[in-house]
Amino acid sequence: MDLDVLNTVVQLVSGALIGACIGMTGIGGGVLLLPVLTLGFGLPPTVAVGTAHLYSCLCKLPAVFFHFRQGTIRFRTSAYFLAGAVPVSVAVALWITGYAGDMDPADPAWRELQTNLRQFIAAVVILSGLLILWHTFMRPVSRAVKDRAAQESRAGRLGQAARRISARITSAKIVLAVALGAFIGALIAATSVGSGILIVPLMIIVYRLNAVDTVGSSIFIALSLTFTSSIIYAGSSQLDLAIAVTMAAGSLAGVPLGVRMSRRLPERYLQITITGLVLAAGGIMLFGG
Numbered sequence: 001m002d003l004d005v006l007n008t009v010v011q012l013v014s015g016a017l018i019g020a021c022i023g024m025t026g027i028g029g030g031v032l033l034l035p036v037l038t039l040g041f042g043l044p045p046t047v048a049v050g051t052a053h054l055y056s057c058l059c060k061l062p063a064v065f066f067h068f069r070q071g072t073i074r075f076r077t078s079a080y081f082l083a084g085a086v087p088v089s090v091a092v093a094l095w096i097t098g099y100a101g102d103m104d105p106a107d108p109a110w111r112e113l114q115t116n117l118r119q120f121i122a123a124v125v126i127l128s129g130l131l132i133l134w135h136t137f138m139r140p141v142s143r144a145v146k147d148r149a150a151q152e153s154r155a156g157r158l159g160q161a162a163r164r165i166s167a168r169i170t171s172a173k174i175v176l177a178v179a180l181g182a183f184i185g186a187l188i189a190a191t192s193v194g195s196g197i198l199i200v201p202l203m204i205i206v207y208r209l210n211a212v213d214t215v216g217s218s219i220f221i222a223l224s225l226t227f228t229s230s231i232i233y234a235g236s237s238q239l240d241l242a243i244a245v246t247m248a249a250g251s252l253a254g255v256p257l258g259v260r261m262s263r264r265l266p267e268r269y270l271q272i273t274i275t276g277l278v279l280a281a282g283g284i285m286l287f288g289g
Contacts, residue, residue, distance in 0.1 A: 008246055011041075011242075011243055011246040011247050011250065012246055012247070012249065012250040013250065014036055014040065014247060014250065015055075015246065015247030015248060015249065015250025015251040015254065016250040016251065016253050016254035016257070017250075017254060018032045018033055018036065018247070018250075018251055018254065019059075019250060019251030019252065019253065019254025019255040019257075019258060020254040020255070020257050020258035020261065021254075021258060021274050022251070022254075022255055022258060023254065023255040023256065023257065023258020023259040023260075023261070024258040024259070024261050024265065024270050024274075029052075029055065029056055029059060029251070030052050030056055030191070030192040030193040030194070030195065031125055031128045031129065031132075031193050031197070031278055032274075032278065033052045033055060033056075033192075033247070034048055034049070034052055034121055034125060034191070034192065034193065034285075035125065035278070035281030035282065035284070035285060037051055037052060037243070038118060038121075038285060039281065039284060039285065041243065043240060043243075044105075044114050045114050045117040045118040045121055046096060046097070046100045046113070046114065046117060046233075046238045047238050047239060047240055048121075049096075049117070049121070049190070049191060049192050049233065049238070050097075050229070050230065050233025050234065050238040050239030050240075051239050051240045051243055051244045052192035052244075053192050053226045053229040053230040053233055053239070054226070054230040054233075054234070054239055054241070054244035054245075054248075055244045055247055055248050055251075056192060056195065056222065056226040057223060057226040057227045057230050058244065058245065058248035059248050059251050059252070059255075060219055060222055060223040060226065061223065062252070063219050064216075064219055064220050064223050067215070067216030067219060067220065068216075068220075070212075070216070072212045072213050072215070072216035072217075073213075073216040073217055073219075073220045074207075074209060074213050074216070074217045075220075077177075077203070077207050077209070077217055078217045078220050078221050078224075080173075080174050080177040080178060080181070081177045081178070081180070081181040081199075081202075081203075081221055082181060082221060082224055082225075083177075083178050083181065084177070084178035084179060084180070084181030084182035084183075084185065085181035085182060085184060085185030085188075085221065085224075085225055086185060086224065086225065086228060087182075087185075088181075088182040088183075088185040088186045088189070089185035089186060089188060089189035089225050089228060089229060090189070090228060090229075090232065091186075092185070092186045092189040092190050093189040093190075093228070093229045093232040093233060094232055096117070096189070096190060096238075097232055097233055097235070097236035097238050098236065099113060100113060100114075100236070100238055101236040101237065101238065117190070118285055119285070119286055120190070120191065121190075121191045121193070121285065122282045122283070122285035122286035123282075123286065124187065124191045124193045124194070125193060125278060125281065125282035125285065126279055126282035126283065126286065128193055128194065128197050128278070129275045129278040129279040129282060130279070131197055131198075132197060132271065132275045132278070133271075133272070133275050135197070135201075173206055173207065176206055177202075177206055177207075180202055180206070184198050184199060184202070185225060188222075188225050188226070188229070189225070189229050192226070192229070195218070195221070195222030195225065195226065196218060196219075196222065199218040199221055199222060200214055200215070200218045203217055203218055
């Protein structure tokens, strides 16, 4: 088999497996994808981050379209968050790509940058894995939120509840959302990790959105950030277009399969198993050199 064809097949299968994991457990793509790109495909960390941004952007487009049609994106709430996230993420992405783009790969400073970024990404991956475990064992709390939203929907009071929540958006909450958005925007721009595992709980805690609006708004925010970062990383050639598109195509096939499998397999055990793999991959990235 031709080497290029084999690489394409491996990328498609890898994307399908990551998509299946997302469909089965809801664990975000960035935390799974980065170890694959760096350890499996040998991409430099800066290129891996740019590739992961484009991959995430392509995978989130259909979801945002679906949530937009369903009316489950809170655009005003998302705008507060993006007001802090977008400028900082642009600045961080420009700094990383500009710094890496001006260097010769043979330069020791370039290797030092890639090593430092890889270790930082590994630390974020490990922390994300631990946060996923925490969410797994705190599932009764999130389930109660979902049940409350479902009851409101069945009673026909979802629109009234949304208006009551919207009315309680204070100046303090807006400032908090902008500040948290700036922090998460910087983290996502530098690592592509955190668009789901960090934004979702913050949307619930700060704005107390119902489950459906939380998911729709968080995906819209993540799409906005990954789209912006993708353009910047691509402009500095810190992105592998072929790998991103191929793996995204594989994921689009893998997600529905994962959703079907999740109905037959214990979700908690799946999440613990996959999180264990994430933690192991993060450890290898951190200490493997």
